[in-house]
Amino acid sequence: MKKIWLVIRREYLTRVRNKTFILSTILLPLFFIGFIAASAYLSIKSVDREKIAVEDNNGIFKNSFQSDKVITYEFPPDVNAGNFKERGYSAFLKIPNKYDSKLDSISLISDKQLGITAEDKIKGQINAAIRDKAFLTNNINKKILDSINAIDEEDLYKFSTVIKQGDKTAVSNSGLSYGIGFGSGILIYITLFIYGAAVMRGVMEEKMNRIAEVIISSVKPFQLMMGKIIGIAAVGITQLLIWIVLIVGLSSVATTILSPDTLQHAQSINTSVAAAGANNTAALNFLNTKNEILQAPWALIIPCFLFYFIAGYLFYASLFAAVGSVVNEDPQEAQSLMLPITMPIILSFIIMTTAAGKPDSPIAVWGSLIPFSSPIVMMARIPSGSVPAWQISVSMISLVAGFVLTTMLAAKIYRTGILLYGKKVTLKEMGKWLFRKS
Amino acid sequence: MDILELQNLKKYYATQKAVDDISFSIPKESIFGLLGPNGAGKTTLLRMITGIFYPDSGSILFEGKKFDPVKDILKIGYMPEERGLYKKMKIGEQALYLAMLKGMSRTDAVRKVKEWFVKFEMQSWWNKKVDDLSKGMSQKLQFVITVLHEPRLLILDEPFSGLDPVNSNLIKEEIFKLAQKGTTIIFSTHRMEQVEEICDRIVLVNMGKKILDGSVKQIKQDCKENIFKVGFETIPQPFTNNIFEIAGSKDNFLTVKINDGYNPAAVLQEFLTRGASIISFNEILPSLNDIFIKKVEDTKFSRQFEKVN
Numbered sequence: 001m002k003k004i005w006l007v008i009r010r011e012y013l014t015r016v017r018n019k020t021f022i023l024s025t026i027l028l029p030l031f032f033i034g035f036i037a038a039s040a041y042l043s044i045k046s047v048d049r050e051k052i053a054v055e056d057n058n059g060i061f062k063n064s065f066q067s068d069k070v071i072t073y074e075f076p077p078d079v080n081a082g083n084f085k086e087r088g089y090s091a092f093l094k095i096p097n098k099y100d101s102k103l104d105s106i107s108l109i110s111d112k113q114l115g116i117t118a119e120d121k122i123k124g125q126i127n128a129a130i131r132d133k134a135f136l137t138n139n140i141n142k143k144i145l146d147s148i149n150a151i152d153e154e155d156l157y158k159f160s161t162v163i164k165q166g167d168k169t170a171v172s173n174s175g176l177s178y179g180i181g182f183g184s185g186i187l188i189y190i191t192l193f194i195y196g197a198a199v200m201r202g203v204m205e206e207k208m209n210r211i212a213e214v215i216i217s218s219v220k221p222f223q224l225m226m227g228k229i230i231g232i233a234a235v236g237i238t239q240l241l242i243w244i245v246l247i248v249g250l251s252s253v254a255t256t257i258l259s260p261d262t263l264q265h266a267q268s269i270n271t272s273v274a275a276a277g278a279n280n281t282a283a284l285n286f287l288n289t290k291n292e293i294l295q296a297p298w299a300l301i302i303p304c305f306l307f308y309f310i311a312g313y314l315f316y317a318s319l320f321a322a323v324g325s326v327v328n329e330d331p332q333e334a335q336s337l338m339l340p341i342t343m344p345i346i347l348s349f350i351i352m353t354t355a356a357g358k359p360d361s362p363i364a365v366w367g368s369l370i371p372f373s374s375p376i377v378m379m380a381r382i383p384s385g386s387v388p389a390w391q392i393s394v395s396m397i398s399l400v401a402g403f404v405l406t407t408m409l410a411a412k413i414y415r416t417g418i419l420l421y422g423k424k425v426t427l428k429e430m431g432k433w434l435f436r437k438s
Numbered sequence: 439m440d441i442l443e444l445q446n447l448k449k450y451y452a453t454q455k456a457v458d459d460i461s462f463s464i465p466k467e468s469i470f471g472l473l474g475p476n477g478a479g480k481t482t483l484l485r486m487i488t489g490i491f492y493p494d495s496g497s498i499l500f501e502g503k504k505f506d507p508v509k510d511i512l513k514i515g516y517m518p519e520e521r522g523l524y525k526k527m528k529i530g531e532q533a534l535y536l537a538m539l540k541g542m543s544r545t546d547a548v549r550k551v552k553e554w555f556v557k558f559e560m561q562s563w564w565n566k567k568v569d570d571l572s573k574g575m576s577q578k579l580q581f582v583i584t585v586l587h588e589p590r591l592l593i594l595d596e597p598f599s600g601l602d603p604v605n606s607n608l609i610k611e612e613i614f615k616l617a618q619k620g621t622t623i624i625f626s627t628h629r630m631e632q633v634e635e636i637c638d639r640i641v642l643v644n645m646g647k648k649i650l651d652g653s654v655k656q657i658k659q660d661c662k663e664n665i666f667k668v669g670f671e672t673i674p675q676p677f678t679n680n681i682f683e684i685a686g687s688k689d690n691f692l693t694v695k696i697n698d699g700y701n702p703a704a705v706l707q708e709f710l711t712r713g714a715s716i717i718s719f720n721e722i723l724p725s726l727n728d729i730f731i732k733k734v735e736d737t738k739f740s741r742q743f744e745k746v747n
Binding site: 003006008010014122208210211212213215216217218219220419 | 488490511516522523539
């Protein structure tokens with residue numbers, strides 16, 4: 001045990017003291033926060049304002065179109081498709097006299113794409129105008145019509161999904177759980193590759209430098225392999241913790257700076273724009289999600305994330321070590337030997353994308369129980385709060401059992417591979433080593 | 439008392455009998471040579487002694503007890519032929535790490551490393567990386583790392599390859615000093631002049647089997663071919679006889695090979711009766727190099743792959 005500890009200590013210290021580690025650990029959260037802050041800022045501040053000239057010969061739309069913060073509609077008489085640009089309009093909306101079949105087209109003429117949101121808004125305005133006109137021609141009172149149009153369903157009720165399993169109930173928010181599930185799935189997916197590859201490179205380094213034989217005359221190959229795997233796991237946890245601390249710290253700093261500004265914006269948009277049926281959702285979402293995020297089942301998510309992060313890594317790390325041990329000088333070899341390991345990880349990622357949206361579909365359930373895919377897939381399901389306790393326990397137990405199994409098998413390959421030079425090892429040979437008695 | 443006793447060791451690979459029923463023992467406090475051509479099975483044998491490989495069959499006794507890799511490797515120092523160190527790790531730290539893996543406490547390790555670094559004038563290397571060292575320098579470092587924990591059995595695989603004569607001598611002296619202090623040394627090489635100079639006993643292996651085993655003196659005696667060098671005031675005229683054949687002549691010396699059934703006295707008598715004026719008469723023992731070449735020559739130059747059942 002003392003020797004494993006020495007190996008762990010070396011693996012940990014040499015990596016943590018490395019300049020690349022320090023840089024990537026500090027810079028990544030800065031980039032992350034910077035990215036989020038920048039995109040939030042952009043979505044609030046610099047919305048493209050569009051001024052659109054409308055040709056409305058029937059005069060139906062003039063009363064019906066509502067300008068908002070983003071799009072302003074004007075009805076100048078002498079603007080046409082040829083001169084709207086010189087007149088300072090970004091687009092020209094041409095509505096024909098007659099529109100009652102598929103053949104009649106209302107066209108928006110511009111020298112650039114206005115973007116999908118803008119187009120949707122304009123279409124919404126047109127549809128609303130047509131509908132209003134239909135109501136009015138059928139003798140619906142204008143007042144009644146306006147009061148009906150003014151109903152904002154969001155103000156009338158709050159929709160919630162409640163997951164009920166036995167006597168346990170939990171409110172779930174599928175959008176949020178999708179986000180958290182997808183995020184943690186991706187995080188585990190990426191870390192599996194980053195730290196798995198680190199294990200592989202470490203093993204290859206020891207083999208290439210020929211230090212493996214020196215060390216193996218002092219410690220058992222298994223101790224060396226486990227020491228490396230645990231040492232790198234410790235590096236991973238350190239990095240993760242630093243990231244969490246930095247991200248939480250920086251984002252709380254960021255929100256206190258952004259807050260007053262954001263609030264003001266959100267309020268002004270709320271009062272002036274919401275009634276008009278168009279709103280800038282980004283700023284509102286920004287505030288809403290902050291509250292919603294706090295409602296997610298974090299007490300379950302965080303421990304599970306740590307478990308799957310570590311156990312998933314351990315499950316795959318020994319396999320990466322085994323591959324590293326059989327590679328000779330040629331890095332190309334590593335690529336092809338890694339394929340059997342990377343395939344299940346990539347497959348898990350694909351299952352995860354479905355599992356985050358439909359956490360209780362059969363493929364998600366199976367994927368979250370089988371150790372090869374469970375670290376990634378289960379993490380995508382857990383935020384939904386609908387995963388029964390038995391599934392979590394089965395998944396965890398099978399992952400631990402799987403980890404013990406892969407480690408035992410990988411150790412057999414590792415032990416032989418690490419001292420084998422100048423010989424290309426085939427998968428068939430590795431298979432033979434697995435079944436050889438020690 | 440033997441420090442190490444190998445009994446009928448076997449280790450077969452898929453296509454080769456790397457070690458095929460080898461037994462010998464190594465007396466305590468001796469310098470022992472393990473010789474053999476490339477691919478004879480030396481490295482496999484050493485890896486079994488250092489606990490890296492398990493033998494397929496046979497047993498190893500270390501200090502009279504069954505070899506227990508976990509405990510006993512702490513008393514063994516092994517410098518493999520393929521030298522290896524962490525290239526990016528600082529030298530001082532690396533030496534400490536490897537010493538502690540051999541079971542030394544941190545304080546002992548620090549003391550020992552410093553002591554050896556002073557001895558080999560390597561003090562300034564502490565914060566350097568192995569990348570910065572020349573081949574000879576890293577060789578010295580590797581030797582220091584191997585002996586730091588004062589092993590009772592020191593196994594050196596080609597310890598002088600890549601060293602200049604000065605550093606070669608430095609290490610040779612240290613090997614002798616360690617031997618005087620009671621360390622048993624196994625010395626694996628195919629440089630015969632070094633073996634003759636350093637080793638008390640040798641074992642010669644080839645194709646996985648032991649061909650020779652004994653003290654250097656004894657082996658030379660056993661392999662001698664009754665060749666004598668006779669010195670004369672003036673070389674006598676050639677004559678025929680059935681006691682010996684003349685194998686060569688140079689200056690005032692004749693090299694004679696005595697035929698079976700005769701002894702040196704008969705040769706002397708023959709010369710004397712013919713009135714030759716002998717001034718010297720010495721037996722020529724074969725050099726280990728000759729013995730090595732002769733013993734190995736009979737077999738194929740390179741080992742063929744074979745079917746192993």
